[in-house]
Amino acid sequence: MLTFLSGGKQITVETSYLSRPVPLRFIVLLALAIHGPLLALQVPFTTSYDANFHVFFASHYAHHWFDPWNPKWFAGFSQTTYPPLSHQWIALLSYVFGLRMAYLLVQMTAVLLIPVSVYRYARLWVNERASSYASLFSVFLGALTFLVYSAGQLPTTLSAPLYLLAVPYFYDWSRSADVTALLKGLALTLTAGAVHHVTLLFGSILFAFPVLWLAIIDRGEERSSLAVAIRAVAFAILAGIGLGVVLLPYWLAIIRHPIRQMPIYHASRTNLLLNLDYLTNYFFVPYGMLLLAMPFLVWYGARNRRLRPLVLGFWITFLFGLGGTTPVPKWLLGRAFEILTFERFTLSAALMSLPIVGLLAERLVDRYRRTAVVGLALAALVTVILPMAWLALSPFTSSANLNVDPVDAFLNRDGHDRFRYLTLGFGNALSKVSTYTVANSVDGEYNSARLLPEFTHYGTAQLTSAKFFGTAGMEALRMMLRHANHYGLKYIFIHDSYYEPLVSFAGWKKVESYDNGSISTWSKEDVPPARPFPSDAMPTALEGLLWGTLPLGCSILAILFWFLIPDRARLRSDMLLSFPAPDREGALVSEVR
Amino acid sequence: MKNVLAVFIVLATGLFVVLAWFQSGGGERRQMRSASTPEQAARFLLSEIQDRNFERAYEQLANRSDVDKKTFIREFNGSDGSLLTYASLETFDVWGLRTDAQEASVRARLHYTTAVGPLDDVRDIKLERRGETWKVLWPVNPTPKLPPQVIPVNYLRWDVINPRDGDDWGVQSVDSPQVRIISMNAISRPDSVVLVGEVVNEDSVPAYVNVGATLLDASGAELAQESSFDKISHTLLPKQVSPYRIDFPNLRLERVKKVRMDVKALLESASADPVIEISQQKIETDPLGKQVLSGQLVNESGQVVNIPHVIAAYYDSNGKVIWVSDGYVAQALLPQVPVPFAVDLPAEVAKNVHSYRVVVNHFNTTAQT
Numbered sequence: 001m002l003t004f005l006s007g008g009k010q011i012t013v014e015t016s017y018l019s020r021p022v023p024l025r026f027i028v029l030l031a032l033a034i035h036g037p038l039l040a041l042q043v044p045f046t047t048s049y050d051a052n053f054h055v056f057f058a059s060h061y062a063h064h065w066f067d068p069w070n071p072k073w074f075a076g077f078s079q080t081t082y083p084p085l086s087h088q089w090i091a092l093l094s095y096v097f098g099l100r101m102a103y104l105l106v107q108m109t110a111v112l113l114i115p116v117s118v119y120r121y122a123r124l125w126v127n128e129r130a131s132s133y134a135s136l137f138s139v140f141l142g143a144l145t146f147l148v149y150s151a152g153q154l155p156t157t158l159s160a161p162l163y164l165l166a167v168p169y170f171y172d173w174s175r176s177a178d179v180t181a182l183l184k185g186l187a188l189t190l191t192a193g194a195v196h197h198v199t200l201l202f203g204s205i206l207f208a209f210p211v212l213w214l215a216i217i218d219r220g221e222e223r224s225s226l227a228v229a230i231r232a233v234a235f236a237i238l239a240g241i242g243l244g245v246v247l248l249p250y251w252l253a254i255i256r257h258p259i260r261q262m263p264i265y266h267a268s269r270t271n272l273l274l275n276l277d278y279l280t281n282y283f284f285v286p287y288g289m290l291l292l293a294m295p296f297l298v299w300y301g302a303r304n305r306r307l308r309p310l311v312l313g314f315w316i317t318f319l320f321g322l323g324g325t326t327p328v329p330k331w332l333l334g335r336a337f338e339i340l341t342f343e344r345f346t347l348s349a350a351l352m353s354l355p356i357v358g359l360l361a362e363r364l365v366d367r368y369r370r371t372a373v374v375g376l377a378l379a380a381l382v383t384v385i386l387p388m389a390w391l392a393l394s395p396f397t398s399s400a401n402l403n404v405d406p407v408d409a410f411l412n413r414d415g416h417d418r419f420r421y422l423t424l425g426f427g428n429a430l431s432k433v434s435t436y437t438v439a440n441s442v443d444g445e446y447n448s449a450r451l452l453p454e455f456t457h458y459g460t461a462q463l464t465s466a467k468f469f470g471t472a473g474m475e476a477l478r479m480m481l482r483h484a485n486h487y488g489l490k491y492i493f494i495h496d497s498y499y500e501p502l503v504s505f506a507g508w509k510k511v512e513s514y515d516n517g518s519i520s521t522w523s524k525e526d527v528p529p530a531r532p533f534p535s536d537a538m539p540t541a542l543e544g545l546l547w548g549t550l551p552l553g554c555s556i557l558a559i560l561f562w563f564l565i566p567d568r569a570r571l572r573s574d575m576l577l578s579f580p581a582p583d584r585e586g587a588l589v590s591e592v593r
Numbered sequence: 594m595k596n597v598l599a600v601f602i603v604l605a606t607g608l609f610v611v612l613a614w615f616q617s618g619g620g621e622r623r624q625m626r627s628a629s630t631p632e633q634a635a636r637f638l639l640s641e642i643q644d645r646n647f648e649r650a651y652e653q654l655a656n657r658s659d660v661d662k663k664t665f666i667r668e669f670n671g672s673d674g675s676l677l678t679y680a681s682l683e684t685f686d687v688w689g690l691r692t693d694a695q696e697a698s699v700r701a702r703l704h705y706t707t708a709v710g711p712l713d714d715v716r717d718i719k720l721e722r723r724g725e726t727w728k729v730l731w732p733v734n735p736t737p738k739l740p741p742q743v744i745p746v747n748y749l750r751w752d753v754i755n756p757r758d759g760d761d762w763g764v765q766s767v768d769s770p771q772v773r774i775i776s777m778n779a780i781s782r783p784d785s786v787v788l789v790g791e792v793v794n795e796d797s798v799p800a801y802v803n804v805g806a807t808l809l810d811a812s813g814a815e816l817a818q819e820s821s822f823d824k825i826s827h828t829l830l831p832k833q834v835s836p837y838r839i840d841f842p843n844l845r846l847e848r849v850k851k852v853r854m855d856v857k858a859l860l861e862s863a864s865a866d867p868v869i870e871i872s873q874q875k876i877e878t879d880p881l882g883k884q885v886l887s888g889q890l891v892n893e894s895g896q897v898v899n900i901p902h903v904i905a906a907y908y909d910s911n912g913k914v915i916w917v918s919d920g921y922v923a924q925a926l927l928p929q930v931p932v933p934f935a936v937d938l939p940a941e942v943a944k945n946v947h948s949y950r951v952v953v954n955h956f957n958t959t960a961q962t
Contacts, residue, residue, distance in 0.1 A: 271617035273610070302598035315602050319609065326609035327616060470683050470706040478710055482822045485805065498679055501708045501900050501956045505823040507803050526803050526857035 018365050018373065021132035027115045031139040034384065035111045038149065039104045046401040047391050048152030052431035053445045055099050057082065058090035059435045062099065065091070066548040068249065069538050072434050073444025074452055075420065075487055075530075078537050080249035081449040085194040085551045086155045092552075099435070107148060110158035114138050114351075117164035122355035124171055124214060125310055127362075134358030140380035141354075142288035143347040145387040150285075150398075152428075156344045159196035160351060162188055162558075163203045167211050172568070174232040175215040175223070180565050186238055187558035193243045194551035197250065199344065200243070204236070206317045206348055210309035217306055246550045249543040257537055259448055261456035263338035265469060268323045277395055282323065285390045286346035288383030290353060297356045307356060314352040321345035339448075399427030399495070404436075406514035407493050410521060411439040418529040420489045422480070423464045424503070425496025430464045433493075440530060442480055442487050451537060454480040467498050474502070481506045488530025492522040628653075631697035631720045634727035635687045638718075639701060642669050643682045655721050655728035664736060674899035674958045675925035679708035687718075695722045700880065709823070709900070709921050715880050737930050744895035744928065749830075750864035751799050770800035772829070772858035776914050781846035788839040789917040791906060792856060794829035799863035802829050802856065804837045808844065809851040816848060817841045824919050826904060826954040828863050835952055836906035838917035867894035869901065869926065869953045876943060879935065884943040886918070887935040890953060892926035899925050902954040903934050910947040926955075 044051040060070045060079060065088075068079040079087075086106055093102035119135035126134070138144070147153045169185030172178045193200040212232045216225045244251065272279040284291070301311035319328045323342035330337045364372035404426070411417055417439035423430050431445050442452070443463040450456060458476035460466060466473035480489070481502070492503055495518060500510075508522040539547065614620070628634035634653070641650035647666045654660055671677025684704045691698050697720045705712040719730040777790035786808065794800045805820040819839050826835035874888035886905050892898050901922040909915045920936035938946070 271613055271619070273614060274617060274619060274622075298602050299596075299599045302602065303595045308598060311598070311602070315606070319606070324613060324617060326606070326613045328609055467706075467708070470681075471704075471711045474706055474708070474710055478822075482819065485820060486818060497958070498708050500958070501676070501679060502710075502823070504956050505709060505827075505902060505954065507801070507822075507827045509801075524803075525801070525859055526805075 018369055019129075021129040022136050024116065024119055024132065024135060027119070027132070027135050027139060028112055030136070031112055031115055032108075034139060035108065035148070039108050039111075042100065042104065043149050044104070044107065044152050044400075045100060047149055047398055048400060049150070049398050049428050050152035050445075051103060051154070052152075052400055052428055052435070054087060054152070054154050055090065055103050056431040056435045056445075057084075057087040058094065058103065059099055061088050061091035061548075062094050066541075066544040067539075068544055068547050071532065072440050073446070074450050074455070075440065075442055075533050076535055076538070077444065077446070077449040077451070078249075078253055078539050079449075080253045080539050080543060080547055082446065083155065083194050083197050083247060083250060083551065084547060085191065085555055086158050086196070088548075088552050089555070103154070106158065107154050110154065110161060111144070111148065113158070113161035113165070114141075114144060117161035118351060118354050120168050121164045121351070122358055124168055124211060125307060125355040126359050130355065130358035130362045132358070133361040133365075134354035137354055137357055137361070137380060138351065140384040141347070141350050142290070142383045142387050143286035143350040145384055146286050146390075147344070147347055150387060150391055150394075151343060152400075153344060155196035156199055156347065159192045159199035160203070160347055162192035162195060163200060163207060164351065166192060167207050170208060170232070170235055171211050171215050173235055174212060174228050175219055177227075177231060178568055180568065182235065182238075184558075184561045184565060184567075185235065186242060187554065187561045189239045190242045190246050190554040191551075191558040193239075194246055194554050197247065198340070199348075202320075202345070203348065204239075206313055206320075207352070208232075208236075210313035210352075213309035214306065217309075242554075246554055248550075249539050249547045252543065253537065253539070257451060259339055261447070261450065262459040262472070264447055264459050264461050265472075266341045268342040269337065269340075270324045272322060272325045280390065281394065281396065282321070282343055282346065285387045286321070286343065287350060288386045289379035290350055290357065290383065292379070293353070293357045293360055296360050297353055300359065301356045310352060310355060314349055314356075317345055317349040317352055321349045399425075399429045400432070402426060402429035402432070402495065403515060404429050404433045404519075407433050407519060407521075408436045410493075410512065411437040411491070416491060418488075419491060419527060420487050420530045421491040421493065422489055423493045423495070424466070424477075424499040425494055426464045429495075430462060439491075442489050451535065454483065467496070478502065478506075484524060485527050488528060490524055490527040494520050494522060628726040628728070631692055631699050631727045632687050632689055634720055634729060635699045635701060635718050636685075638729050639682070639685045639687065639703070643685070645670075645681070653729055654731045655723060656730050656733070659733050660731045664734070665731060671923070671925075673897050673925035673927065676707050676709065676712065676900045676921050676923045677705070679900075680705040680712060680923070683711075690717065696720070697722075697727065702881070705923075707921070709902075712921065712923060714923070717880070737927075739927075739929055744893075746866070746895070748865040748868070748894075750866070751862060753860050753862045767860060769858045770794060770796035770798055770860060772796070772800050772802050772856055774804065774854055774856055775834070777852070777854060778914050779846060779849065779852060780916070784843065786841040786844045786846050786849060788841075788852065789836070789906070789914050791834050791836050791914060792825070792829070793834045794831060794858075797831050799831065799861050800829050801827055801859045801861040802835065803827060804839065805855040805857070806839045807853040807855070808841060808849045809853060810848055811850040813851070817844055823902070824904065824917060826952055828861055828954075830863060830865060836904050836914065836917045836950070838919070867892055867896055867898050867926075867955070869893065869898065869955070871903075871951045871953060872931075874949070874951060876938065876946060876949075884938045884940050885935040886938055886949060886951070887933065888951065889931045889933050890922065890926055891931045892928050895928050896957070897925050897927055898955045899958050900956040901926055901932075901934070902956070903936055903951060904954060905936050905949055905951045907938065907942060907946045907949045909945050912948075915945055916942040 070077055070079050089106050090102040093105055115135040115138045118138040119131050122131035122134035147157050166185045166188035169181040172181035173185055216228050219228050267278045268282050270278055272283055301307040319326050321342060361376055420440050420442050422443055423433055434441060445462050447461055454476055458472045460469040460473040460476040463477050463480060466477040492508055494500060503522050508524045510520050511523045512521040625633045625637050628637050638650050638653045651662050651665055682703055683706045686702045687699050689699050699718050701716050701718055703714040720727045721730055772794050775791050775793050777788060780787045788806050792802055792804055807818045808816040810816050819841055821837040821839050824838040829835055870891040870893055872889055876886050879885045890901055904919040906914050907916040918936045918938055922934050924932045926932055
């Protein structure tokens with residue numbers, strides 16, 4: 001500490017880096033240094049489950065911006081069943097960088113937005129230094145690494161920081177009726193919703209309610225809590241109307257065809273305690289060393305009035321992240337429990353825990369100085385490395401890296417694209433096949449868009465992975481093969497000999513093989529060419545126009561607001577500084593030593 | 594008072610976890626591990642097999658010294674490319690048959706998911722009491738060992754030469770083989786319409802055959818279109834006859850006015866090998882009380898048949914096909930080793946069956962080139 005006189009006033013400043021906030025620019029650069037090389041190496045395309053899926057969606061927008069009807073999967077489906085913004089940004093950037101690089105750029109943007117958004121979110125709850133620590137730790141989050149490199153959930157990882165950026169504006173508007181905050185908050189909320197609906201839907205409850213509670217606590221004596229609540233409701237109504245308009249084709253699609261298909265098994269819905277692999281995948285890996293901080297988080301958070309809403313919000317989100325390990329998600333969600341996957345909630349829970357973890361770090365650093373820094377750095381490193389190590393050790397392997405070029409070459413030559421095709425044993429490489437061929441498939445990777453009875457009557461996900469869904473999966477596959485002539489399904493590509501007996505007994509013949517026989521092509525000769533199927537799920541031209549303009553427009557508006565409208569300095573009450581109690585004596589003693 | 598929320602969160606989380614653990618069968622599983630009743634012991638063994646913990650399942654046997662571990666594992670894991678090598682135990686039911694102080698027997702219905710569809714197996718399991726727990730007495734089935742021998746290969750074989758390399762299979766500028774549907778019978782079932790019959794290859798060359806059907810209503814509108822799928826032998830040698838069955842689920846026969854049959858035939862490479870003998874055929878009642886056509890298959894060739902598929906046609910006293918049923922055989926057919934088979938038969942059909950004919954289709958991992 002350095003004390004000097006300035007203008008007759010004694011001023012004390014911290015000279016030790018350990019007692020000052022970490023600059024946000026440094027944290028962003030650190031995020032770039034950690035995730036930049038991994039993304040430059042295209043790791044999501046070799047290890048993740050969904051990266052190819054998002055590229056496939058983006059590819060459609062790149063070719064048919066205003067026509068969300070995609071004939072390449074399920075004999076035709078509407079892309080209005082999935083919010084488009086992340087895919088549209090990939091499509092837009094792909095005109096310059098190509099699809100894969102564009103995906104990586106959008107994912108990089110999401111990764112860089114995480115620490116910025118966490119910092120701004122944490123500032124609502126804790127002081128600047130603890131917020132900077134929270135932001136720093138967000139770079140190392142296991143859940144983030146898991147979702148980016150293993151799950152490939154780009155929309156979740158992009159939507160979450162956008163929503164976190166919006167939440168402080170919601171606080172400012174609710175607490176102090178700041179109109180610029182309302183505008184910026186709404187623009188960011190609509191943008192987050194246009195990226196990922198599920199994150200927004202649950203975020204609006206799990207993130208926003210604690211912040212609303214905080215706004216009421218922080219309102220000051222001159223404002224009534226009713227006024228704060230009314231403003232919050234006004235925000236919610238405006239956001240609801242905005243989302244209703246921006247995602248209108250999505251709502252229309254859902255109203256026309258509500259999701260009534262048989263529930264599809266997902267490991268994140270099981271009781272994680274009954275399977276060590278699942279427990280590792282959905283609990284240890286996403287949280288990493290954060291688990292050690294959780295007792296502190298609950299204990300200290302619950303003792304402080306301002307942090308109680310955050311602790312409660314974190315707790316409920318944490319319970320959601322546990323899937324079927326507690327009955328709470330099922331009680332609260334009902335049938336929706338069988339539709340959702342719960343790994344995404346681990347990111348939300350981890351993000352919500354960070355402000356208090358930042359406090360813990362601050363106290364530890366104040367008390368143990370360099371020892372604490374080394375310990376925290378090691379914990380952060382273990383947390384970020386664990387998901388990467390799990391990618392190699394996990395029994396769940398992705399097929400994203402499969403070489404599908406010969407399959408695409410076959411489909412794109414000699415008029416083979418006049419027929420539909422099916423892949424078996426390709427896992428998530430199916431999306432890669434579909435992106436680069438003009439032929440259409442009866443299968444697909446997006447469960448919510450499926451309308452064919454061969455899918456909806458059985459509790460199975462994509463047919464290419466039918467065997468992993470047991471009898472339900474194989475029955476769905478049998479049903480699809482039975483109706484091959486109806487769908488013009490002539491070609492089957494097999495990357496897992498498990499499927500060969502069924503295909504052979506059903507009358508297909510092996511005609512070609514590639515990669516030393518690891519992929520084989522099977523053909524059935526009495527299949528007529530595929531014909532398009534008229535569907536009432538096909539969006540109208542107006543819906544296509546709205547879908548092609550409003551979501552992207554929202555994001556551009558949010559960017560403009562961000563840069564053009566300066567934030568007003570947030571008035572903060574003294575009570576914000578009262579926890580944790582600054583240990584000034586301790587710091588002085590420490591400095592004297 | 595400041596700690597109330599923290600204590601509440603910890604206690605509530607613990608309570609939720611315990612509740613979900615019991616809901617998801619954790620308590621039941623713990624009880625099952627105690628193996629204090631014959632049913633629990635059998636369930637424990639089968640649950641280990643379900644989880645593919647074959648070593649731990651083997652540890653549950655009372656007569657380990659008599660049972661070869663590899664043979665035990667092969668019973669569930671399959672061997673020689675059999676259907677069980679493409680299968681996993683999905684669910685099972687266990688119920689008691691007889692229990693006394695030291696010995697008991699239970700019946701287990703095992704439901705496998707396989708590469709060609711579901712497969713059910715019923716086993717009677719004997720157990721004996723060892724102190725406070727029950728252990729499974731696994732039946733000792735010695736693997737038949739054949740003496741070395743030479744089996745001459747003198748079967749017929751037909752090859753098809755495509756004029757241009759790279760042509761799709763089936764793009765052939767020659768006449769299709771002469772194939773004819775020799776019978777067709779539309780049957781009304783409680784929840785479906787079923788077409789059964791037979792198709793013959795009248796040509797002197799092998800044919801790839803597929804039979805499809807379209808049901809039309811009184812106005813000539815299409816009601817449904819289906820094909821024989823795997824309920825036919827797609828490869829027919831010269832003069833060979835195959836039964837076929839086409840299922841139309843969720844349809845009533847009263848709505849059907851007309852049936853349009855469609856048989857597709859293409860030249861195909863084929864051979865008469867392997868020769869599979871079908872013997873000891875009889876209609877009987879299985880342990881679950883269902884009517885089945887049972888018998889045994891003997892592979893008379895020198896090569897292993899990985900997955901046999903039995904298709905049976907049943908005739909009434911007028912020689913009319915009244916039903917076709919099929920089933921996959923879980924074991925591979927080793928040369929000269931008899932393997933039992935059984936295919937289901939609806940009880941109301943069984944009483945009208947006058948005669949039957951069985952054909953065996955097969956899949957070999959090496960045969961597909």
